[in-house]
Amino acid sequence: MKIALIQQHATSDLEANLTRGLEHIDQAASQGAEIAVFAELAFTPFYPQYLAKDDISNLAEPVPGSTTEKFMAKAKEHHMVIIINLFELDNGKTYDASPVIDADGTLLGTTRMVHIADYECFYEKSYYAEGDHGAPVYDTAVGKVGVAICYDRHFPEFTRALGVNGAEIVVVPQAGTIGEWPDGLYEAELQVASFHNGYFCALANRVGVEDQMEFAGESFITDPDGKVIAQSPTGEDHILIADIDLTKVAESHARKMFFRDRRPDIYPLNEKS
DSSP states (O other): OEEEEEEOOOOSOHHHHHHHHHHHHHHHHHTTOSEEEEOTTTTSOOGGGSOOOSOOGGGOBOSSSHHHHHHHHHHHHHTOEEEOOEEEEETTEEEEEEEEEOTTSOEEEEEEOOSOOOBTTBOGGGTOOOOOSOSOEEEETTEEEEEOOGGGGGOHHHHHHHHHTTOSEEEEEEOOBTTSSOTTHHHHHHHHHHHHHTOEEEEEEOEEEETTEEEEBOOEEEOTTSOEEEEOOBSSOEEEEEEOOTHHHHHSHIIIIITTTOOTTTSOOOTTO
């Protein structure tokens, strides 16, 4: 199947950001994409670069809500699985959240970021509550999809849980800046996650200059052998289209050997969390 990773810049014009995203879905569909993934907070400014001092709930939105419903309609129109990421408001709490929409337009569920960062330009603890939806894997029209939102990918317990829960592909909405990490480190991190767990990883990164931050782009895909099989350019809007062969999951070392030989009695893992 074909996957599209959509890296696009965002401005303070929320309507223009959303329109850009919807147009990118149309473009991805015209290239045969069956699943599309957006970066972290793709349709709004990256709010956490500044410490939240006042009530920020007015910046968030419910799921389902206006944004999710527009992409649900696009998913149905193009028969495409779509994973977006937005600032969610639910029962007075706010989350970094990724609604997962199936190819018939159905909202299958929402993954919320579990691990919350807090350092310069990423003051996320002042915006996000800790996610309480666990590590779900969604049975979509194109395969079994898990989501690891940005900071969550740094925690091997979480990426392992997605594998144990049956993920064939793990999508990663990210907001990563130029120079934030040593060259090749983030690719290596997901190469190892793919190899250890026998699934594809697809990281869609934010791009563009926003005040004091310059997001890198460089979205990429790794396969169950731990290889980078496709990557977007640095610093520009781009739709990365790539073919993914999910039969490689069952053939991987992880699914043939590593999962078979695990010893969860020695290192207990809440495999449904």
